[in-house]
Amino acid sequence: MPQRKPHRALLFLSFLAACPLVASEKIDLDRRTPVPANEPIPIADFFRPNFLQDPTINPSGTHVAALLAAGEDRHKLIVYDLASKKVEGFDASDDNDVGRITWLTDNRLIFQIALYKSYGAGLYATEVGHVNEPYPLLQFETAILLAVPDAQRTRPLAWHPNSINARRNGEVVVINSDIRTGQIANLMTVGSSTGDARNVEEDNQKHIEKTFAGPTDGNDAGFLTDRDGKLAFGFTANDGVFTMHRWVEDRWVKCPVNLDDVDILGHGRTPTEVIVLGPRREGQPRPLQFLDASTGKLGGVLLQDKAYDFNGVLHYDPGTHNILGARFNRNGPAAAWFDETYIALQKVLEGYFPGVVTRLIGADDAGRMLLVETFSDRQPPCYYWINLEKRTFGLIEKSMPWIDPERMQRTSIVTYKTQDGRKLDAYITLPVGASKKNPVPLLVLPPGLPGIYRNSYYATRYRATVDFDRQTQFFVSRGYAVLRPNHRGSAGYGWMFPAGDEWEFGKMADDIATATRHVLATGLIDEKRIGIAGFGFGGYLAVAAAEDDPELFRAVIAFHGIYDWAKYLRTEKFNQYSSIHYGVIARHMSDEKKLEAMSVNGRLNRLHAAVLVGYQREEGDSTAQSTALLSDLGRAGVPNESLPVGNERSTINLLRNQIELFSRAEEFLAKYLQPTPTLAATTGAK
Secondary structure, three states: OOEEOOOOOOOHHHHHHHOOOOOOOOOOOOOOOOOOOOOOOOHHHHHOOOOEEEEEEOOOOOEEEEEEEOOOOOEEEEEEEOOOOOEEEEOOOOOOEEEEEEEOOOOEEEEEEEEOOOEEEEEEEEEOOEEEEEEEEEOOOOOEEEEOOOOOOOOOEEEEOOOOOOOOOOEEEEEOOOOOOOOOOOOOOOOOOHHHHHHHHHHHHHHEEEEEEOOOOOEEEEEEEOOOOOEEEEEEEEOOEEEEEEEEOOEEEEOOOOOOOOEEEEEOOOOOEEEEEOOOEOOEOOOEEEEEOOOOEEEEEEEOOOOOOOOEEEEEOOOOOOEEEEEEEOOOEEEEEOOHHHHHHHHHHHHHOOOOEEEEEEEOOOOOEEEEEEEOOOOOOEEEEEEOOOOEEEEEEEOOOOOOHHHOOOEEEEEEEOOOOOEEEEEEEOOOOOOOOOOEEEEEOOOOOOOOOOOOOOOOOOOOOOOOOHHHHHHHHOOOEEEEEOOOOOOOOHHHOOHHHHHOHHHHHHHHHHHHHHHHOOOOEEEEEEEEEEEOHHHHHHHHHHHHOOOOOOEEEEEOOOOOHHHHHHHHHHHOOOOHHHHHHHHHOOOHHHHHHHOOHHHHHHOOOEEEEEEEOOOOHHHHHHHHHHHHHHHOOOOEEEEEEOEOOEOOOOHHHHHHHHHHHHHHHHHHHOOOHHHHHHHOOO
16 A cells, blocks of 8 residues: 655645635635534535545646645635645636636636526636636637547537537537637627627637537537547437437538437447447346447446446546446445556555545546545535555545544445335435434435436436435534435436336335335334425425325425426427427326326315425526415415525525525424434534
8 A cells, every 4th residue: 555645735824825715704715624523514614615626637647637625616726736745726706617627638627607607618728737717718608628639639529519609500610728818708788799709609609619510400509529529419409309310521411320229328338339338128127338329239238236327427447438337336436447457546546545435537648647536425515535556545635624534433234115016226314312212303305316306418317325415414513414305207217117217206205105114114213203405396296205105204395396387398498499398398298187287286285294395596497386385275274484595696505505405304303303402413413
């Protein structure tokens, strides 16, 4: 095992002195250490933005770039010289947020700046030695980096979904990052003119060296490059059906690939090959495997789990871009390597960091300098560098240094059977003092999106797993047991159920209630003090589960959800010619009776629970859904409270809004579930 060098905090203190964090009288963002063990843990400590996140190393392994917290809901860019320990930084200021950092060369970075959380993120570049002097590439236009070609690393490819110039839509552009004309502009300030916008557009055009128009037979749904960073595939959607196209001799050719059967995960070994989540096979989880997009023929299987569909991300060699392995979730985090060197390396890393999940998240092109992330159910992510040649390593920074893992509680995995006999995973975290002699109140947290909110060719599917979960640890610190149950729509379980169950929201809600009763049977939970809380799709599941099993739940918290699916589909229809999302939903949910059965508003009189309905002000359809739910709750005679948070310029991610939300949630639960005072005192709650 290498000798660990003395801890050095990357000289963040000196940088922070130059760029002080935004703080208020009630929120101490300067403190980076845990509060004393005899003090309650503030709500802010659970929901502050990560102090450091998304570290990435340059090709030669000399510098690490990362995002550093700057205020209540945004980050700034820093670059750390591993040899000199020098730190440089750039803060976008105001309410602008830096994100998605990528190294173009050893000295040049490309990154996004999201303007005021409400305008598409543009692309900007900066140089080591002058990090605080970035220059625009594409600004005031949504642009998503696709690849950095090996042949010309200063000419990155970006997906360009929209533009100030309305004639361009759904294209890929080659950006010349050597051009440094133009200034970072703010067209949203009072006094900006059409002339300013014209100057921005002209400068954007200077940076666009080449344009590839996307396929024209449907709405733009994204692009994919090959292993060399060259444009290879484009995706479109028509009425919820996705089509894959291949770029051949300056034109698009439709691929014989059914995207209902497979999900595209990344590029393969050749220009025509991709890696996919394979098709359903009766009695078998969906594998990770190759597919030739030019013929539609499936290739070799990379990974086949015995119990779970593949659910994770691919790991490519930074130099050769060959597939090396994958990080994924089973009932807990797991990794698989397809290269013997990396199999051995994983064992070495786990030896360095026993007792936590250890992930390789980055490396230089030569594979000598590594970036590693460690975490557990009690420990938020920590980031380290490792020099394999010198056999030394050191801490870069903790993502949440103000959290003391010793004050967090362990999470246990439980397995429950659904009503149709399938085994799913759930995760239970108990507060201090919980026992059969001293049963505690329970809060159920259903997972979020089941993959239905599809806005590109690949649907992101969510699941609960063993990790550090902010909401869980917050509520546990307040004296509640927390259950996070997966349902049939959660990632990893699709192979167990008919394909149509992905759209059976009522069955998902039933799974949540079944998991809750399974945990109740342990005797550790007070059956008269059970609540359920969800956010987004989880908010819908919270209300639906409480309706399905009204004797089980006493309190419901639903934030920012969709509750009336028929009304939602009617509203979304106005965007049917531009929204991929509408087509996908309408394709699977056009049956009026099914929509009515899935909606909760008509069955609210079944509830025996009080309901707290939260929503973000001025947020459109979701806000309208929440206010309509409140009206229907009142008409049904159900005790209810409303919690509007933030506005169009102050999102729920703003820390003060998070504090307001969870303060109200804590008060609401205490009112209806009455956590044991001695437990709350033991765990540090107010």
